[in-house]
Amino acid sequence: MVGLLAGASGLIVASLYYAQTLVGPISAATGLSPEAAGLIVTLTQAGYALGLLFVVPLGDLLENRKLIFGALLFAAAALAAAASSHTAIQFLAASLAIGLGSVAAQVLVPFAAHLSQEATRGRTVGKVVSGLLLGIMLARPAASLIADHASWRTVFGIASVLVGVLAFVLRAKLPERVPATPLSYGRLIGSLWHLLRDTPVLRRRAAYHAGLFGAFSMFWTIAPLVLQGERFHLSQTGIAVFALVGMAGAIASPIAGKLADQGYTLPATAAALLLGMLGFALPLWMPESRAIAIGMLAIASIVLDMGVAANLVLGQRALFALGAEVRSRLNGIYFALFFAGGALGSATGAWMLANYGWRAALLTGIAFPAAGLLYWMTEALAARAPQAIPAPRPGTY
Numbered sequence: 001m002v003g004l005l006a007g008a009s010g011l012i013v014a015s016l017y018y019a020q021t022l023v024g025p026i027s028a029a030t031g032l033s034p035e036a037a038g039l040i041v042t043l044t045q046a047g048y049a050l051g052l053l054f055v056v057p058l059g060d061l062l063e064n065r066k067l068i069f070g071a072l073l074f075a076a077a078a079l080a081a082a083a084s085s086h087t088a089i090q091f092l093a094a095s096l097a098i099g100l101g102s103v104a105a106q107v108l109v110p111f112a113a114h115l116s117q118e119a120t121r122g123r124t125v126g127k128v129v130s131g132l133l134l135g136i137m138l139a140r141p142a143a144s145l146i147a148d149h150a151s152w153r154t155v156f157g158i159a160s161v162l163v164g165v166l167a168f169v170l171r172a173k174l175p176e177r178v179p180a181t182p183l184s185y186g187r188l189i190g191s192l193w194h195l196l197r198d199t200p201v202l203r204r205r206a207a208y209h210a211g212l213f214g215a216f217s218m219f220w221t222i223a224p225l226v227l228q229g230e231r232f233h234l235s236q237t238g239i240a241v242f243a244l245v246g247m248a249g250a251i252a253s254p255i256a257g258k259l260a261d262q263g264y265t266l267p268a269t270a271a272a273l274l275l276g277m278l279g280f281a282l283p284l285w286m287p288e289s290r291a292i293a294i295g296m297l298a299i300a301s302i303v304l305d306m307g308v309a310a311n312l313v314l315g316q317r318a319l320f321a322l323g324a325e326v327r328s329r330l331n332g333i334y335f336a337l338f339f340a341g342g343a344l345g346s347a348t349g350a351w352m353l354a355n356y357g358w359r360a361a362l363l364t365g366i367a368f369p370a371a372g373l374l375y376w377m378t379e380a381l382a383a384r385a386p387q388a389i390p391a392p393r394p395g396t397y
Contacts, residue, residue, distance in 0.1 A: 004173060005112045006128045010135025011166055012105040015075060015098050015159055016044050017139035021224045021239050022152045023150030024352075029152070030088040038350030041221050044093050045343040047099025052106060052336035057188050059328030060108045065170070065179040068104045072167035075101025079160035083153045105132060106335055110327040111177060113320045125320060126257025126313045130250050133309050135334045137247040140220065144240035179325075189330070195326060196333055202322075204379060205315035206334050208269060209308075210341025212276045213370030216308045216341035218349030219279065222361050223297065224355060232290060249305025256310035260317040266383060270376055272311035279304025280362050284312040307369070341368070 019026060019040045028035045051071075058067050078097035085091035112128045145156045185190065195203060208333040216288040220243075227234040227242060234242065252272075259268045282300040319330045345368060 001115060001132075002112060002124055002127055004170075005108050006131025008166055008170055008231075009105045009108050009128055009132040010138070011162060012072065012075070012102050012108075012135070013132050014135040014139035014142075015079060015102045015163060017136050017220070018143040018155050018159060019044065019095065020220045021140045021144045021236070021243060022030055022147055022155065023224065024228055025147060025152050025236075026091065030085065030091050032088045034185075034350075036088075037225075038221055038347040039074070039092060040095060041217065041346040041385045042343045043340050044095040044099040044347065045217065047096035048102060049099070049336045049339040049343065050096075051100040051103030052332040052339065053101070053192065054189065055103050056106045056332030056335070057108060057192065058185070059332075060326065061183065061185060061188050062179070062308040064107055064111055064179075065174045068107050068174070069167050069171045071101050071104035071107070072110050072163055072170070073101075074210045075104065076160045077101075079156050079163060083156035083160060085332050092374065092375035103335075109316065110320070111174070113316075113327060114177065117337060118303035119382065123254060123257045124172065125316050126254040129257075129309070129313050129316065130253040133250045133253060133305070133312070134247060137243065137250060137274060137305065139241035140224075140246075141240035144224075144236040144243065148236035148240070154393070159395060179328075191330060192333055195329055199322065199330070201318055202330055202333060204375070205318055206245075206337035207375055208273065208372045209311055209334070210271065211368045211370075212308050212311050212365050213338045214341035214345030214368040215276050215280060216304060216345070218361070218365045219304055220300065221346040222349045222353045222358075223301070225293075225350070226358060227297075232294060233386070234294075239243065242294070242298060246305045248302045249309050252306040252310040253313050256313040260314050265314050265318060266380065269311060269314055272307040272314065273369045273373040273376060275303050275307030275310070277366050277373070278308065280365035284359065284362055307363035 013367065015096050023040055025029045026032070026040060027034070032039070055067075055071060075098060078094050078101055082094035082098060085094055109125065109128055109132070112124055115124070137191075143152070146155045146158065172256060224239050226232065227239050228236075232238075256268055256272070259265070279300045282296055283304065315334060319334055320327055322330060345365075348364060349361050352364050
């Protein structure tokens with residue numbers, strides 16, 4: 001079952017990332033300017049953030065299998081709309097809807113936590129998140145390869161069919177899970193603010209990952225633009241090979257889950273943030289040699305992806321320990337907050353690259369996880385005088 005959940009999560013969340021390496025051809029086909037190209041990624045992430053806030057909390061209210069089925073059918077329809085778009089407005093609206101429907105993946109992750117024992121929850125979540133991250137990392141090269149041999153429209157058409165089929169597979173295979181929450185939808189959504197206000201670990205983990213995910217989204221928005229530009233002249237197939245290398249970063253997920261289960265969340269978080277900074281620092285020293293420069297960029301992508309993968313698992317492991325009755329809402333708030341960081345990163349990266357160049361974009365990318373590391377230092381100092389962090393009280397939310 002964990003394997004099914006991991007594979008499904010990867011396929012679902014891949015829908016958010018097909019456009020990242022196709023920003024150039026999509027912009028050309030729909031009339032988007034270089035400065036506005038980042039909106040393709042930003043609006044997909046904005047739709048995902050909205051879904052995390054208003055759809056994922058339903059995982060604490062509705063039968064989960066039906067919720068996942070409905071969200072996936074919506075996502076399949078949105079992907080079909082993207083494939084048939086001919087104007088910027090049409091494609092951007094479809095992008096928003098793709099993000100909204102793809103939140104089904106974040107109903108599956110708490111589902112996996114419910115199926116696991118406390119002692120192995122970190123490892124179980126780590127495996128599912130590994131599948132999710134592999135989906136993200138495979139989405140980019142798969143999209144590039146298909147676009148190079150067919151078109152970007154074919155990418156979204158195939159994705160629509162796959163997500164539609166997955167909806168029926170999960171409806172047939174997943175066990176029923178009916179939450180015991182007695183709240184109405186209005187009170188459920190209203191409780192999100194109270195959870196955010198009363199759960200310090202949620203605010204802290206979301207802040208850490210907003211910095212890392214902002215850097216991640218920025219890198220994968222600007223790197224394809226640079227690789228197909230004047231210096232490197234890579235084709236979509238070349239960009240696909242480059243993106244495949246970044247998949248190696250997913251190995252950090254199960255390692256981070258094991259470290260979290262052993263109580264090493266604090267130092268592992270610092271390591272993840274430092275990896276994020278290093279991923280942007282390495283390309284600052286790229287030599288003139290084209291081959292070596294591409295190699296350094298590939299190493300940077302692996303380092304950055306490792307930091308993001310590790311920190312995501314560390315955050316979810318910490319949140320899922322707080323209480324089964326609020327897991328979907330905690331996960332939804334967590335993802336919504338750091339996806340806001342991702343949307344900011346992708347939009348800022350494209351704008352910085354277009355107006356100030358590659359080096360300025362890299363320095364901006366370093367600033368995102370650096371801000372998270374500064375915030376981490378306050379936790380490290382506080383840990384010298386340990387204080388209990390209260391979990392949400394059962395029945396309160």
